[in-house]
Amino acid sequence: MEFFSKKETNEAHPYIPELKDQYQRGRITRREFLRNATLLGMTFTSASAFLAACGPTTEPTAVPAATEPTMATAVPQPTEPPAGGPIRGGSLKAASRVQKVTHPAQFSWIAPSNQLRQVAEYLTYYGVDNVARPLLLESWEPSDDLKTWTLNLRQGIMHNNGDEFNADDVLFTMKEWLNEEVGSSMLGLIGDYLSAENIEKVDDYTVRLNLSRPEIAVPEHLFHYPALVLNHRTFEGDFIRAPHGTGPYTLESYSEGERVLLRRRNDYWQTGADGDPLPYLDEMEFIDMGEETSAWIAAIQAGEVDYLDLGDNVSPDFYLALKDDPNVVVATVPTGTTRVLRMRVDIDPWTDNNVCMALKLCQNHEKILNLAYFGQGLQGQDMHVYENHPEYCSKPVPQYDPERAKQLLADAGYPDGLDVQIAVGTGWPDIVSYAEILKEDAAAAGFNITLNTMPNSQYWEQWTEVDLGVTPWTHRPLGTMILNLAYTADAEGNPVAWNESRWVDPEFSELLTQANGTLDVEARRQIFCDLEQIQMDRGSIGIPYWMSVWMVHRKSIMDVPPHANIYMLFNEVWKSA
């Protein structure tokens, strides 16, 4: 391919030519090509250049699923930029929560990550398309067996205190993640394939990770929100005391419970459309506005703030209250966040797949999405993969069928119906509505459902223990991630810690292990077609709907990039006059 320099073509992964071939023949989408090409170490620019040269191809029929018209679109409401492009200057005020923060690796909320991701940065990032791209990395190169990952660092990037970013920063940061004393959630994410002694510094700008098993999601994991890269020379456990990072802003003040003030630095490494360093804004200010939704809504309506950071606080209340406000943009972003109706298959009556299937058939997906979540999302298919996952294999939405459910219940030995209790956290209003709708619709099949309501905290104390309940699961960028977390067994064959339904299926586990080691999207999709079908046919969960989130800002704030995790990737955001 003439689009690549000789060096680049030689160094590219052996699989890249096949990827190109697949893309040109229309077997994979543009998004999948980008994702996999960048996964394999091709730079984003080169991959985009290749795509541009190829021109548009026909999208494969597999994506997206042809379901009901209630589906949300991926695209946020467009804001029309005034002629002349981005304007520099101005301050952005965001409503947020300002929590106590010391070690970034210990983050357990999105809000502090959104504040400090402006000061320090990640090695990689992905946008709303779930395609991972290098950020502080120049590129990455996985070995053929996906067990050795070479990370090439961008050179010449400076921390805001004048130190140069290098491999020691990466080693230091990764060792913090893997240090049990730090207690980072990164440990749970990468700890089972990476240990501190297997991180190797090749030279000042190259780091090699020797994994204990093949893993395809390394770039995604490097963008997990606690994974901010620290300055190894100055970091001593409290980032607020030494706020040194490579990001576009410096931390001016951080007062817990009050506000965070960030000021633009002049020597940031990325440049804007005008060739000068980003960011466009001079200042960002995060104001702690407390828990009350109405205060946030009033603040943006009055123009006291420009943006609502809903990261930890997302609720349809904002959408309902602001969707018709002419001064506010409520951009809808579909995500893989969902509510899982989980049945413990080691407890009667759920040991019988007929009973599980019967309850699943009692879900009227369209009705549930419309009533419980105002149509703001996608209908689920009772398997834990959604259509923006790269390896998603299109499946129909199961139809509401109380007749068949009744028959299945009779087959299972409950011809006169079945009394069941469902555990529901009252802090999730959509879950309560979902349970109420399910109760009503399942009555026709003979289920007599009693709602066992409890505060959310109480639900979390027993979420893996209740026999029937509805558990919230958050978005993850790859389909394999969640299946590995929730539907597998450990080496001894016992369900893993988060396998809340205790469902272990040998064929499913076997296929999933295969998928975990398969880079070819098409091949992985083939495996996923089977995985999804198994979960639909004999799985332990119902997925009523996938929830959209909203990024809410004033009309004057331009180019806000939508993100499924509501991460604020705001380097190129600007404010119109």
Added chain:
Amino acid sequence: MTVSEQAIGQPTERPGGLRRAWEGARVLWSSKTAMIGLLIVGFWVFAAIFAPLLTPYTPTEQDYTAQNQGPSAEHLLGTDSLGRDIWTRLIYGAQVVLVMLPITETFWLPGGVALWGVIIGLLAGATLGLIGGYLGGWIDEVVMRILDAMMAFPVILLYMIIIAAIGASATNVVLAIAIVGIPGIARLVRSLALDIRTRDYIRAAELRGESVWYIMFVEILPNARGPIIIDAMLRVGYAIFAMGTLGFLGLGLPPPSPDWGSMVAKGRQFILSGSPWAALWPSVAIASLVIGLNLFADGLREESLRYQ
């Protein structure tokens, strides 16, 4: 309204049933406040008893083509976020408050959650108050100090602790209302008993050799009934508030029960988006019923004081 009729019978005359009813009605009629209260409470009792006849819907019937609608000919007060008829949910909700206490899904007792809560609180509180007030001595000290300790808790907190400990169901809400009500009732009854026990007819009963229980429940209690009944009526109002609060906090009757408090909580999120109905009507219902009970109790008290 037999309760109110008994409330104002004159203790000294012991007139016949018909005469007492007439006296009662006269007192009631002469107080405009009490009449207005009675009308409001009567409206809700009537609506609760005849709920199935007053609406073509059931309280859990969902119409997902008609969610969050305002009042219309089809839906008198509009619909909630699941397309359920708000009027239907209100009157079925009134049943649970005023006329039936669901024990299981199929078995229920007459008298609502608020009434049963107050009645049980009254039984327990009056007993403790009588024991303390009539017997006195160390029993009085022990009982009253324990009750004082209970009163030290803010009421809402006490409700939440009890419900969190025993779980949310109609019977448990009854228990919570009763437990929270006991200290106040006991204090009132004790102070009445302290006064009444000095009367001559108590001396006479003691000399006759009547048992302690006979004196407490047959001699003292009936003579203290006026203030107790008025207090109880106010307490039904508090109990309705308590049910609303518990429901609002998610500790009331589990959904999809038409619980007024949880209806407000659920409807609240749609106020800002222009559908205030689902929150407004149950709030109005709670307020009107409590005001009705208070007016009724106030009117009765004023009138009976005047007559005495």
